[in-house]
Amino acid sequence: MTTEMICAGFGGQGVLTIGRFLAQAGMKEGKNVSWLPSYGPEMRGGTANVSTVISDEPIASPIVSYPDLLVALNQPSLDKFGPMVRKDGIIIYNTNMCPRGCKRDDVQLIPVPMNDIANEIGSAIVLNMLAIGIIIGKTGLVKYESIEEVLNSFLREKNPELLEKNLQAIKRGIEIGKQYT
Amino acid sequence: MSKILMKGNEAVAEAAIRAGCRLYFAYPITPQSELIEYMAKMMPKVGGTFIQAESEVAAINMVYGAAGVGKRVMTSSSSPGISLKQEGISYMAGAELPAVIVNVQRGGPGLGDIQPAQGDYFQAVKGGGHGDYQLIVLAPCSVQEFADLASDAFDLADKYRNPVMILADGMLGQMMEPVEFKPAKTQEELEALANQHLSWCICPNADGDAKHHHEINSLELDPEILEKHVNKLYEKYAEIEKNEVRYESYNVSDDNEILCVAWGTAARVVKSAINELAVRGKSIGLVRPITCWPYPYEAIASAIGPKVKKVYVFELNSGQMVEDVKIAVNGKVPVDFWGKLGGIVFTPADIQAKLEACF
Amino acid sequence: MQVIAKRPETLTAEPFTYCPGCTHGIATRLIAEAIEEHGLINLMAGVAPVGCAVFAYKFFNFDMAEAAHGRAPAVATGMKRGRPNMHIFTYQGDGDLAAIGTAEIVHAANRGEHISIFFINNAIYGMTGGQMAPTTLAGMKTTTSPYGRNPDDIGYPIRMCELLASLVAPYYIERVSLLSPGDILRAKKAVNKAIQYNKEERGFTFIEFISTCPTNWGFDPDKAREWAKENMLPYYKLGVFRDKGEEVQ
Numbered sequence: 206m207t208t209e210m211i212c213a214g215f216g217g218q219g220v221l222t223i224g225r226f227l228a229q230a231g232m233k234e235g236k237n238v239s240w241l242p243s244y245g246p247e248m249r250g251g252t253a254n255v256s257t258v259i260s261d262e263p264i265a266s267p268i269v270s271y272p273d274l275l276v277a278l279n280q281p282s283l284d285k286f287g288p289m290v291r292k293d294g295i296i297i298y299n300t301n302m303c304p305r306g307c308k309r310d311d312v313q314l315i316p317v318p319m320n321d322i323a324n325e326i327g328s329a330i331v332l333n334m335l336a337i338g339i340i341i342g343k344t345g346l347v348k349y350e351s352i353e354e355v356l357n358s359f360l361r362e363k364n365p366e367l368l369e370k371n372l373q374a375i376k377r378g379i380e381i382g383k384q385y386t
Numbered sequence: 387m388s389k390i391l392m393k394g395n396e397a398v399a400e401a402a403i404r405a406g407c408r409l410y411f412a413y414p415i416t417p418q419s420e421l422i423e424y425m426a427k428m429m430p431k432v433g434g435t436f437i438q439a440e441s442e443v444a445a446i447n448m449v450y451g452a453a454g455v456g457k458r459v460m461t462s463s464s465s466p467g468i469s470l471k472q473e474g475i476s477y478m479a480g481a482e483l484p485a486v487i488v489n490v491q492r493g494g495p496g497l498g499d500i501q502p503a504q505g506d507y508f509q510a511v512k513g514g515g516h517g518d519y520q521l522i523v524l525a526p527c528s529v530q531e532f533a534d535l536a537s538d539a540f541d542l543a544d545k546y547r548n549p550v551m552i553l554a555d556g557m558l559g560q561m562m563e564p565v566e567f568k569p570a571k572t573q574e575e576l577e578a579l580a581n582q583h584l585s586w587c588i589c590p591n592a593d594g595d596a597k598h599h600h601e602i603n604s605l606e607l608d609p610e611i612l613e614k615h616v617n618k619l620y621e622k623y624a625e626i627e628k629n630e631v632r633y634e635s636y637n638v639s640d641d642n643e644i645l646c647v648a649w650g651t652a653a654r655v656v657k658s659a660i661n662e663l664a665v666r667g668k669s670i671g672l673v674r675p676i677t678c679w680p681y682p683y684e685a686i687a688s689a690i691g692p693k694v695k696k697v698y699v700f701e702l703n704s705g706q707m708v709e710d711v712k713i714a715v716n717g718k719v720p721v722d723f724w725g726k727l728g729g730i731v732f733t734p735a736d737i738q739a740k741l742e743a744c745f
Numbered sequence: 746m747q748v749i750a751k752r753p754e755t756l757t758a759e760p761f762t763y764c765p766g767c768t769h770g771i772a773t774r775l776i777a778e779a780i781e782e783h784g785l786i787n788l789m790a791g792v793a794p795v796g797c798a799v800f801a802y803k804f805f806n807f808d809m810a811e812a813a814h815g816r817a818p819a820v821a822t823g824m825k826r827g828r829p830n831m832h833i834f835t836y837q838g839d840g841d842l843a844a845i846g847t848a849e850i851v852h853a854a855n856r857g858e859h860i861s862i863f864f865i866n867n868a869i870y871g872m873t874g875g876q877m878a879p880t881t882l883a884g885m886k887t888t889t890s891p892y893g894r895n896p897d898d899i900g901y902p903i904r905m906c907e908l909l910a911s912l913v914a915p916y917y918i919e920r921v922s923l924l925s926p927g928d929i930l931r932a933k934k935a936v937n938k939a940i941q942y943n944k945e946e947r948g949f950t951f952i953e954f955i956s957t958c959p960t961n962w963g964f965d966p967d968k969a970r971e972w973a974k975e976n977m978l979p980y981y982k983l984g985v986f987r988d989k990g991e992e993v994q
């Protein structure tokens with residue numbers, strides 16, 4: 206199986222990390238992965254996006270034309286990438302920053318007030334971890350344990366407090382994602 | 387060794403260090419800067435030299451000097467900076483100096499933009515500097531291959547005493563993929579490398595040989611002698627053409643109705659389109675040159691199966707490789723081209739549409 | 746309604762692409778104001794660098810050329826020699842002017858070209874994401890000096906005003922700062938003088954602005970200014986290094 210995914214949002218919302226951690230977890234599980242960020246001055250205050258592919262087969266193009274999965278953290282991202290999602294694909298979006306929502310009826314929509322939930326957990330910076338959780342809960346793309354391992358290696362020493370918050374956000378996301386299965 | 391998720395820019399730097407490169411000179415430029423930044427961090431740790439030169443012109447001449455003393459040396463840049471290096475590259479080809487130059491291409495001409503492009507094919511393959519010379523040009527299409535080709539590049543440079551260019555692009559530089567590195571050269575191997583060029587390079591006259599006099603030079607005012615020298619270079623190039631052609635055949639078979647030719651990043655996108663169309667029963671093959679020079683003319687010629695209606699070239703430029711493909715195809719079937727410019731990378735959907743229209 | 750501050754005519758409506766709180770914006774504006782005040786909008790042309798000010802060719806509301814990285818003084822030389830009745834300036838960062846463009850600036854100065862150079866010293870490569878500049882302070886960490894700039898290995902930061910002041914030809918050389926309101930007023934005077942001299946065809950004029958790069962230094966704009974006052978000003982002394990109009994030699 207191959208899952209092609211785009212994560213997009215404002216620079217600073219941590220979208221690149223969503224793709225990176227999922228790719229890293231996928232790699233740990235022996236899958237083929239690729240991670241392709243947008244780059245350049247558009248990152249400065251502008252929007253950022255990352256294409257991530259996780260597959261059992263060798264990955265041909267890391268560029269994603271028709272994502273199976275979109276994570277949109279703001280309205281411009283949802284407007285830009287929403288129409289590209291494959292029929293029967295999944296769109297996870299942040300209702301706090303997507304006031305107009307998404308009009309498609311041929312895909313599965315997962316609207317989540319991500320800022321609200323992240324703030325409940327205690328910090329806006331766990332928003333991207335929440336998104337990772339929702340993806341895992343909905344699709345089982347990678348195992349929770351693999352993500353935990355990745356996060357451990359990044360944060361266990363550097364910032365155990367943030368690690369705990371991140372894991373909490375991922376677990377919360379998984380619960381939300383599961384409601385849509 | 388386990389796999390590491392890494393950017394192409396970092397992977398090629400790590401691979402170069404493992405291949406025994408201990409001298410690196412460069413100047414920052416997007417989308418290549420992670421490479422120079424990786425070298426800034428790692429070279430001091432392995433006892434190597436990293437210098438951020440004052441310009442690409444200075445960097446390539448530092449490379450000229452370091453190659454002249456017989457050491458493994460590398461520089462890297464992106465398109466506008468590679469243009470500035472052309473003078474030095476021509477001098478190195480003339481003086482037969484081994485070195486590795488990485489070009490993480492971006493959109494041009496001029497300042498252009500910073501997105502992935504393949505507009506430097508002519509410059510790399512047909513000679514971007516002045517005079518009669520050839521670079522060996524290696525074109526990776528994945529982070530793994532980017533890293534693998536780095537160590538091959540050093541071996542080829544040393545074997546033929548010729549500069550080698552790795553022609554990548556912003557996408558390969560910026561993307562992360564799992565990469566597995568070859569083991570780093572051992573101390574003994576490093577010493578062997580250090581001694582391999584002693585017969586010609588600038589080095590201490592260890593045994594006080596009265597005849598020891600090595601010159602690193604591309605000047606020869608006597609036309610007869612210069613002609614001989616260039617002819618000798620071309621004998622070497624013929625040898626390289628005989629021994630070092632590399633390519634990948636993808637899905638090439640007698641059922642193919644179209645044969646694609648694409649290199650680097652473009653080839654990956656084409657592969658995706660081929661896969662999509664294979665599901666729908668359309669048979670399309672791809673030849674991907676890994677060496678853009680020496681060019682895999684014969685591989686392309688022999689991949690044209692009995693049912694092939696046309697050879698389709700896809701590039702992220704205005705069709706710079708088409709003339710090489712036409713030489714290979716030699717009029718057997720029509721050669722078509724489609725590409726994107728300005729640093730836009732075509733998508734699998736774009737290519738799929740182009741290919742579908744052929745059936 | 747009384748207009749207290751408006752966009753000088755010498756600036757287009759194009760929004761600046763500088764990060765919030767970056768001193769590039771102040772320098773760009775000071776130059777635009779001086780050109781307007783001297784009534785030179787129709788006779789002025791500028792050369793934009795490669796760096797964060799790369800889009801200066803869109804900001805200034807008169808003819809502008811975009812040069813290759815570091816080559817602005819050579820481009821300006823060609824423009825001035827080709828149209829001697831026009832007035833020409835360049836706007837350049839420290840990487841552009843003091844690294845890749847060292848030869849061009851030194852030789853334009855040495856020829857005493859009748860052009861003005863506005864030099865933004867923020868001790869870093871802003872545009873490309875925070876690499877070491879020739880003006881990066883000793884010990885300062887950047888992405889290409891991750892262990893701090895080591896002068897024994899890569900040299901001491903270059904003081905361009907002092908270097909150029911060793912040449913005979915330059916007419917006016919001054920270093921100013923953009924770090925406080927008072928300093929900005931002094932900087933405005935210096936820019937005005939450079940443009941005045943340019944208008945009067947006196948010779949080569951050079952203004953260095955001690956600036957900040959909050960984004961790549963990793964500070965907020967206030968902290969960046971404080972940091973620069975504490976660390977840059979002791980090394981880069983403000984003042985006039987040459988003013989043949991005022992007999993400072």
Ligand SMILES: Cc1ncc(C[n+]2csc(CCOP(=O)(O)OP(=O)(O)O)c2C)c(N)n1
Binds near residue numbers: 796840
């Ligand atoms: C020949 C060439 N080499 C490198 C670059 C990449 N480059 C763009 S801007 C820049 C440095 C900018 O730094 P600086 O001049 O200090 O200006 P700042 O952005 O700090 O204002 C570099 C190296 C380029 N565009 N062209």
Ligand code: SF4
Binds near residue numbers: 768769957
């Ligand atoms: S990167 Fe630095 S110098 Fe460039 S605009 Fe931003 S703050 Fe200013």
Ligand SMILES: [Mg+2]
Binds near residue numbers: 868870
């Ligand atoms: Mg600078």
